[in-house]
Amino acid sequence: MQAQRRTQEERRDATRRALITAARRLFAELGYGATNTPAIAAEAGVTRGALYHHFADKQALFEAVVEEEHALLALAINTAAEAEDEPGPVRALIEGGDAYLAAMQDPGRRRILLIDAPAVMERRKLDEINARFGLKTLIEGVSAAIAADAIRDLPVVPLAQLLDALFDRAAQAPAEELADYRKSIKALIRGLKT
Amino acid sequence: MQAQRRTQEERRDATRRALITAARRLFAELGYGATNTPAIAAEAGVTRGALYHHFADKQALFEAVVEEEHALLALAINTAAEAEDEPGPVRALIEGGDAYLAAMQDPGRRRILLIDAPAVMERRKLDEINARFGLKTLIEGVSAAIAADAIRDLPVVPLAQLLDALFDRAAQAPAEELADYRKSIKALIRGLKT
DNA sequence: TTTAGAAACATACTGGTTGTACGTAACAAT
DNA sequence: ATTGTTACGTACAACCAGTATGTTTCTAAA
Numbered sequence: 001m002q003a004q005r006r007t008q009e010e011r012r013d014a015t016r017r018a019l020i021t022a023a024r025r026l027f028a029e030l031g032y033g034a035t036n037t038p039a040i041a042a043e044a045g046v047t048r049g050a051l052y053h054h055f056a057d058k059q060a061l062f063e064a065v066v067e068e069e070h071a072l073l074a075l076a077i078n079t080a081a082e083a084e085d086e087p088g089p090v091r092a093l094i095e096g097g098d099a100y101l102a103a104m105q106d107p108g109r110r111r112i113l114l115i116d117a118p119a120v121m122e123r124r125k126l127d128e129i130n131a132r133f134g135l136k137t138l139i140e141g142v143s144a145a146i147a148a149d150a151i152r153d154l155p156v157v158p159l160a161q162l163l164d165a166l167f168d169r170a171a172q173a174p175a176e177e178l179a180d181y182r183k184s185i186k187a188l189i190r191g192l193k194t
Numbered sequence: 195m196q197a198q199r200r201t202q203e204e205r206r207d208a209t210r211r212a213l214i215t216a217a218r219r220l221f222a223e224l225g226y227g228a229t230n231t232p233a234i235a236a237e238a239g240v241t242r243g244a245l246y247h248h249f250a251d252k253q254a255l256f257e258a259v260v261e262e263e264h265a266l267l268a269l270a271i272n273t274a275a276e277a278e279d280e281p282g283p284v285r286a287l288i289e290g291g292d293a294y295l296a297a298m299q300d301p302g303r304r305r306i307l308l309i310d311a312p313a314v315m316e317r318r319k320l321d322e323i324n325a326r327f328g329l330k331t332l333i334e335g336v337s338a339a340i341a342a343d344a345i346r347d348l349p350v351v352p353l354a355q356l357l358d359a360l361f362d363r364a365a366q367a368p369a370e371e372l373a374d375y376r377k378s379i380k381a382l383i384r385g386l387k388t
Numbered sequence: 389t390t391t392a393g394a395a396a397c398a399t400a401c402t403g404g405t406t407g408t409a410c411g412t413a414a415c416a417a418t
Numbered sequence: 419a420t421t422g423t424t425a426c427g428t429a430c431a432a433c434c435a436g437t438a439t440g441t442t443t444c445t446a447a448a
Contacts, residue, residue: 202394202396205395205396205397206395206396209396209397240397241397241398241399242398242399243396243397243398243399244396244397244398247395247396247398248396
């Protein structure tokens with residue numbers, strides 16, 4: 001079969017995409033440690049040479065996966081948020097959290113973002129990604145709520161981090177207990193009302 | 195030098211201790227992934243043969259380290275708790291949290307318990323250890339607070355998990371922001387009051 | 389107190405994995 | 419066409435986890 005002529009950028013993007021997709025699949029299913037580069041390359045239909053041409057090492061590939069997964073997650077949440085009509089700032093926080101929990105129902109996504117990423121990536125790098133995506137929305141939400149005098153005046157970033165921690169933990173709860181977690185989270189957030 | 199005669203149990207305990215201590219040092223400093231068994235054995239002053247005689251694999255050694263670290267953590271917290279005189283159940287939760295945060299100021303401990311353990315160990319095993327130590331205390335505290343009608347009636351275990359998540363996140367905050375985190379946590383818990 | 393057996397190690401080896409060096413093919417520019 | 423550059427493929431070296439096997443130390447019974 002004759003290889004069709006492609007521009008370098010097309011070639012590059014295609015194999016990068018194949019690699020990231022394959023890696024995401026395997027990282028999600030097996031975890032970072034149990035996933036090896038031969039398997040990733042095979043799943044992507046390329047050789048390890050291609051992998052190490054596009055990514056410095058296995059960790060760099062993982063970081064690319066994490067970045068994309070965060071972007072997809074943010075997309076899912078924002079999509080859900082735009083469907084809602086403007087509620088109060090406290091309700092917005094709770095509903096945003098619900099959207100987050102819904103988007104986190106994929107076990108692979110949990111494995112990558114909540115379990116492996118903190119262990120594999122440098123703290124700084126993960127924080128930076130977080131700041132650009134999920135946490136950013138939360139900080140804005142908390143800020144708005146405080147500005148509207150809807151919740152107590154507390155340090156914004158720490159409070160946002162804590163709410164983030166609540167949702168992260170709830171996301172890892174067994175599905176049948178999710179409702180109880182949501183109930184408690186609602187109570188915790190509502191307790192912040194002025 | 196003549197090897198003094200030791201009982202098997204003494205030999206066994208001594209090398210197990212040396213291995214766990216050495217492993218704890220290296221896991222704390224380098225993380226699980228970057229720590230290799232030759233380094234652990236060298237640091238412990240034994241060979242890898244001894245390591246694999248006492249532990250099934252690297253992961254089993256790590257789990258032993260986690261178990262001990264959790265025990266030490268619980269010990270530190272309980273010691274601090276007994277120094278306090280009996281406060282109200284809500285104050286008890288907050289002060290218990292402060293003791294936890296104080297005991298978590300060791301970066302190696304954070305690395306092992308909060309970063310690596312969730313990624314390395316099976317969920318079930320880690321949950322089981324948690325249930326025996328830190329979380330157990332929290333569940334009791336939450337239970338007592340609800341029984342005393344000091345906080346709202348919410349599902350105990352989920353709420354305890356969520357509070358645990360709060361403290362875990364706060365423990366990972368930069369030292370200079372710890373005060374802000376504690377302030378927000380206090381507000382969140384106090385907001386649960388009936 | 390010798391001796392058989394078991395437990396506690398040490399040594400040697402194997403398979404697998406990561407990262408690199410180097411070679412080749414595809415595209416780009418002149 | 420050719421020359422350089424980017425995208426890959428192949429071969430290799432280092433390392434590491436785990437195992438198999440040998441050796442030493444302790445235990446206990448004869």
